[in-house]
Amino acid sequence: MRILLSKEDMKTCDQNTIEGFGVPSCVLMERAALACVDELYRSGAALDRVLVICGSGNNGGDGFAIARLLFLDQVPVSIWFVGKEQSCTDQTRHQKEICEKYGITFCSNPEINEYTVIVDALFGIGLSRDIEGSYRDAIGRINESPAFVLSVDIPSGIDGNTGVIRGIAVKADLTVTFAFEQPGHYIGKGRACTKEVRVRQIGITKESLPKCRKSYVCYDSMDLRRLPERLATENKGSCGKVLLIAGSRDMCGAAILSARAAYRSGAGYVRIYTDEHNQSALFQSIPEAVVSCIHSNWKRELENLLAWADVVAVGPGIGMEAQKLDILNYVLEHADIPVILDADALNLVARHNLSLDGYSMPVAVTPHLGEMARLCRSTISDISEDLIASAEIFAKEQHVICVLKDAGTVVSNGSESYINTSGNSGMATAGSGDVLTGVFAGLTAQGMTLFEAAKLAVFLHGCAGDAAAQKYGKRSMTANDLVEGLIRVLADADDKNKCK
Numbered sequence: 001m002r003i004l005l006s007k008e009d010m011k012t013c014d015q016n017t018i019e020g021f022g023v024p025s026c027v028l029m030e031r032a033a034l035a036c037v038d039e040l041y042r043s044g045a046a047l048d049r050v051l052v053i054c055g056s057g058n059n060g061g062d063g064f065a066i067a068r069l070l071f072l073d074q075v076p077v078s079i080w081f082v083g084k085e086q087s088c089t090d091q092t093r094h095q096k097e098i099c100e101k102y103g104i105t106f107c108s109n110p111e112i113n114e115y116t117v118i119v120d121a122l123f124g125i126g127l128s129r130d131i132e133g134s135y136r137d138a139i140g141r142i143n144e145s146p147a148f149v150l151s152v153d154i155p156s157g158i159d160g161n162t163g164v165i166r167g168i169a170v171k172a173d174l175t176v177t178f179a180f181e182q183p184g185h186y187i188g189k190g191r192a193c194t195k196e197v198r199v200r201q202i203g204i205t206k207e208s209l210p211k212c213r214k215s216y217v218c219y220d221s222m223d224l225r226r227l228p229e230r231l232a233t234e235n236k237g238s239c240g241k242v243l244l245i246a247g248s249r250d251m252c253g254a255a256i257l258s259a260r261a262a263y264r265s266g267a268g269y270v271r272i273y274t275d276e277h278n279q280s281a282l283f284q285s286i287p288e289a290v291v292s293c294i295h296s297n298w299k300r301e302l303e304n305l306l307a308w309a310d311v312v313a314v315g316p317g318i319g320m321e322a323q324k325l326d327i328l329n330y331v332l333e334h335a336d337i338p339v340i341l342d343a344d345a346l347n348l349v350a351r352h353n354l355s356l357d358g359y360s361m362p363v364a365v366t367p368h369l370g371e372m373a374r375l376c377r378s379t380i381s382d383i384s385e386d387l388i389a390s391a392e393i394f395a396k397e398q399h400v401i402c403v404l405k406d407a408g409t410v411v412s413n414g415s416e417s418y419i420n421t422s423g424n425s426g427m428a429t430a431g432s433g434d435v436l437t438g439v440f441a442g443l444t445a446q447g448m449t450l451f452e453a454a455k456l457a458v459f460l461h462g463c464a465g466d467a468a469a470q471k472y473g474k475r476s477m478t479a480n481d482l483v484e485g486l487i488r489v490l491a492d493a494d495d496k497n498k499c500k
């Protein structure tokens, strides 16, 4: 697990290192520059002609130091200072003067296409408003250039807290950040602009973390150790029972994908409660699943099913008809097991203004941005302005776990937020969300709390997507390939976790 910091907390962390540990800020800057140069060499980019573009803040200071290090390594390098002399921080002015004294070339209107590498050191965590004027022009030119672009700390123009583009932003090939990542590297538009992140240590340790900070975490492959333990003595009853209320007359695929994913995540039993029309299709495509059909005495049926299950997931492909609303209301009012609401269950909640607050069992919602906008009576563009705040506020107000699905998914319990780093654009394919619901339910059935299961399911789902992309390619992979990816990722993890 890694900690991510807001830009304000990162600033405090820098300051605590400088003041509390006595590490001079020029030492931090030098180490930041050394790390960027090292990553540039490792990237394999052609260093025929390098242009370092500097702003007036300390991000620009890092840039001047990078230019000097490259110059001293005999790399052909020029500097384009786009900042304002009078706005320079003391450190940045000092770094600039060193470059001038070494005689490094400064240019004011470079022919951008002549460079093979551009280092973007315009703005880092100090970006505080929309980008205009000469800065806007410079970023526009960077984005038109065929050069390899390395962004220092964060692509200039991306807000470190929200991943929102402030007017315009650099599209980096590689981003080198220091000590801790920020949410903006992974969520919103920041994810695509950042592309690949390298986190380098420059002497800032956890001891410098602000005591009261916003709480953001992300997972990496080590976190697959959080998978529920599977003892040698386990039986199908002890591995968890998933009740999946999914599918409708014209929509059976969602139920199949969710059920497959729940089984492949390790659940002992998966029972699908669905419309009668789906029965034969479900038996054929997923023989392991137990199928119960919705009849006129559905209340009695549901009562028994809820008594049997360890978790219930409602929504994939259920449609919006009146009976489904009744079933949803019945689940909310009678379930005493964790409840996961997805897809049409969320649309029913939104359409009928149902409250999720006040129930004794834990409830989770897994909306994509469109569903979230409906739930919050808002718009996708408003939600996208601050994904973390949207998820946190909804989770807090409704007392639920909110899994706000996007390229960079956010999971929040109202006070702590998880930012997902795994996954890829190949997952933008119909049915991906149904697979996530299955994984989430599967992990919950095996005994994880809803919040822990949500975080791990989202991470695992992204890893499954990465495995599928490796085999089939991002363009061609389908939701079913995610289930295959899941098998590979879990087999690997079980092997490492020494699962009996």
Ligand SMILES: NC(=O)C1=CN([C@@H]2O[C@H](COP(=O)(O)OP(=O)(O)OC[C@H]3O[C@@H](n4cnc5c(N)ncnc54)[C@H](O)[C@@H]3O)[C@@H](O)[C@H]2O)[C@@H](O)CC1
Binding pocket: 014, 015, 025, 026, 028, 029, 030, 032, 055, 056, 057, 058, 059, 060, 062, 087, 089, 122, 123, 124, 125, 126, 127, 128, 129, 130, 131, 132, 135, 152, 153, 154, 178
């Ligand atoms: N504190 C330290 O010693 C360290 C700082 N480091 C670097 O310093 C960066 C942070 O430096 P700063 O806090 O100086 O911030 P930045 O360098 O990100 O920029 C802040 C400056 O840009 C101006 N500005 C903000 N938004 C603007 C906009 N839209 N248009 C025009 N001007 C705008 C601000 O008024 C301020 O002058 C980090 O991102 C990192 O690259 C690293 O060297 C590591 C150590």
Ligand SMILES: Nc1ncnc2c1ncn2[C@@H]1O[C@H](COP(=O)(O)OP(=O)(O)O)[C@@H](O)[C@H]1O
Binding pocket: 343, 368, 405, 406, 407, 408, 409, 422, 423, 424, 425, 426, 427, 428, 429, 430, 431, 432, 433, 434, 435, 436, 461
């Ligand atoms: N570009 C992307 N990068 C990473 N993950 C993605 C991307 N696009 C979609 N996803 C993931 O795929 C899933 C899509 O869910 P959803 O929109 O509910 O699909 P569906 O309704 O078709 O099942 C979410 O978990 C989302 O996070």
Ligand SMILES: [K+]
Binding pocket: 059, 120, 121, 122, 123, 124, 151, 152, 153, 154, 155, 156
């Ligand atoms: K930058």
